[in-house]
Amino acid sequence: MTGSPRFWTSVLLVMRFILGGVFLYAGVTKIIDPAGFAQSIHNYQILPVVLVHPAAIILPWVEVVAGTALVMRWWTGGASLLLSALMFVFFIALAITVARGLDISCGCFSSTGEGKVSWLNLVRDFFFFSVGAVLFLYHDREGRRS
Amino acid sequence: MPSFTRSVSHAILLVLAGVVVAAVTNFLRPGGLPWKGDWSAQAQRELSLRGFDSITRGEYEAMEREGRLVLLDPRGLRLSGATPSPGSLNLSPGDVPPRIGELRVLSDAGMVLVVLCESERCALGAELAATLRKNGFSAFRVFRWEKRRGPPGEILPEKREGT
Numbered sequence: 001m002t003g004s005p006r007f008w009t010s011v012l013l014v015m016r017f018i019l020g021g022v023f024l025y026a027g028v029t030k031i032i033d034p035a036g037f038a039q040s041i042h043n044y045q046i047l048p049v050v051l052v053h054p055a056a057i058i059l060p061w062v063e064v065v066a067g068t069a070l071v072m073r074w075w076t077g078g079a080s081l082l083l084s085a086l087m088f089v090f091f092i093a094l095a096i097t098v099a100r101g102l103d104i105s106c107g108c109f110s111s112t113g114e115g116k117v118s119w120l121n122l123v124r125d126f127f128f129f130s131v132g133a134v135l136f137l138y139h140d141r142e143g144r145r146s
Numbered sequence: 147m148p149s150f151t152r153s154v155s156h157a158i159l160l161v162l163a164g165v166v167v168a169a170v171t172n173f174l175r176p177g178g179l180p181w182k183g184d185w186s187a188q189a190q191r192e193l194s195l196r197g198f199d200s201i202t203r204g205e206y207e208a209m210e211r212e213g214r215l216v217l218l219d220p221r222g223l224r225l226s227g228a229t230p231s232p233g234s235l236n237l238s239p240g241d242v243p244p245r246i247g248e249l250r251v252l253s254d255a256g257m258v259l260v261v262l263c264e265s266e267r268c269a270l271g272a273e274l275a276a277t278l279r280k281n282g283f284s285a286f287r288v289f290r291w292e293k294r295r296g297p298p299g300e301i302l303p304e305k306r307e308g309t
Contacts, residue, residue, distance in 0.1 A: 078159070079156070
């Protein structure tokens with residue numbers, strides 16, 4: 001990656017806030033309605049039913065913890081790696097759903113009112129995955145804390 | 147420690163932190179989600195009909211006697227294969243928008259509109275209830291009959307054949 005250190009520090013800062021903020025928001029909306037999120041996970045018909053509730057309980061908090069870490073610049077490498085991995089998993093789940101033509105809501109930010117899963121969700125997930133990947137690869141380029 | 151290994155370690159620690167916080171908050175919060183979910187047909191029905199006012203069999207029979215009951219059969223004429231019984235309407239979810247005015251007239255006239263579950267699972271009934279609400283009509287209730295006692299005899303063919 002080329003360019004002045006200050007420029008890349010600014011770019012990485014913005015990326016951290018975007019990705020961290022998105023996951024913080026997504027996690028909080030799911031924590032508010034865990035039953036609705038469990039229904040969203042079940043609708044995907046990918047996870048075994050015994051794992052639906054544990055995923056609905058744990059996943060939102062992992063998103064919030066990792067999102068907070070990224071925004072606060074704690075363990076940026078680990079947080080961006082974790083969020084990229086989550087984005088990759090969500091991307092695969094969405095791709096399977098689109099391919100199967102299931103008429104279900106994404107459940108990405110809340111349990112209702114998001115409309116049917118579509119290719120737009122895939123594009124959005126790929127964008128956030130890319131942001132996470134760039135942050136993971138170049139997080140040590142962001143200016144050192146004073 | 148190489149950067150990649152350190153990042154992986156930190157990612158694992160973040161997951162563990164998330165698991166611990168999730169377990170503690172779920173334990174402490176009132177109405178926390180059980181770790182083992184019930185995804186049976188019965189539980190699915192309860193979930194899909196959550197937020198809709200239901201009617202008991204006793205209330206159903208009382209209103210029927212008073213002649214105030216209008217049953218909404220979600221199977222529609224095509225699926226039910228039957229002429230609607232007196233006091234009932236065959237109304238599939240797709241028929242709701244063009245017939246919403248008719249429902250409002252009945253409701254304004256003091257009739258009690260009741261969505262009938264087509265089966266114990268009530269998938270179509272729940273869809274009809276959700277469609278009615280989505281179209282701005284909420285003056286209705288839902289009748290969830292129990293498998294033990296069966297559906298109302300005059301309406302559903304399964305019961306008619308059995309009697």
